[in-house]
Amino acid sequence: DTGVSQDPRHKITKRGQNVTFRCDPISEHNRLYWYRQTLGQGPEFLTYFQNEAQLEKSRLLSDRFSAERPKGSFSTLEIQRTEQGDSAMYLCASSLVAGDEQFFGPGTRLTVL
Amino acid sequence: SQKIEQNSEALNIQEGKTATLTCNYTNYSPAYLQWYRQDPGRGPVFLLLIRENEKEKRKERLKVTFDTTLKQSLFHITASQPADSATYLCAQGDSYKLIFGSGTRLLVRP
Numbered sequence: 001d002t003g004v005s006q007d008p009r010h011k012i013t014k015r016g017q018n019v020t021f022r023c024d025p026i027s028e029h030n031r032l033y034w035y036r037q038t039l040g041q042g043p044e045f046l047t048y049f050q051n052e053a054q055l056e057k058s059r060l061l062s063d064r065f066s067a068e069r070p071k072g073s074f075s076t077l078e079i080q081r082t083e084q085g086d087s088a089m090y091l092c093a094s095s096l097v098a099g100d101e102q103f104f105g106p107g108t109r110l111t112v113l
Numbered sequence: 114s115q116k117i118e119q120n121s122e123a124l125n126i127q128e129g130k131t132a133t134l135t136c137n138y139t140n141y142s143p144a145y146l147q148w149y150r151q152d153p154g155r156g157p158v159f160l161l162l163i164r165e166n167e168k169e170k171r172k173e174r175l176k177v178t179f180d181t182t183l184k185q186s187l188f189h190i191t192a193s194q195p196a197d198s199a200t201y202l203c204a205q206g207d208s209y210k211l212i213f214g215s216g217t218r219l220l221v222r223p
Contacts (some may be wrong), residue, residue, distance in 0.1 A: 095209075101162060107155070107156050
């Protein structure tokens, strides 16, 4: 296994468009996390899945954001009607056990024009 | 709310010296702290985890301490090398969610 992968690595979109990102976790990891990181800041928690169940969604996430993890494998993060403030690095991570080390993917850098 | 603070100023040291990075937390007593390394344009990479009942953890040239009285963790890199130059992130956790500090950038001069 080559670790956590994310696609695309870069996305440039115009304000108002919808975008979708994909994350493939390490295969045996049933816990999956999404974070957002802006320049000069640490990653900020967005949402958490245990298998296919979304157990927590940050209050910081507006209704424009939605995440899924069908069948407890890969996950998608969709942002509808993008705004310039959504420009950031979106990171996915997975772990085998809650509270254990998290393995991060390379991230998807979103630029909203 | 839970808050975790790291020195935002970059740490600039000479190769071979020990780098010491500080992480302070307030308003909460985390069950564990984790330290990650992040290079520009890449995702964080896990380094060490220390639990609240542990005082110190070591891994090769790395050492982390956890002082629940001072609400502080110190991260040390001994015999530092230019390849250690990166941003180091501290994160606190209770069950699954990590709350990260803003990171401290380390620059090791040859």
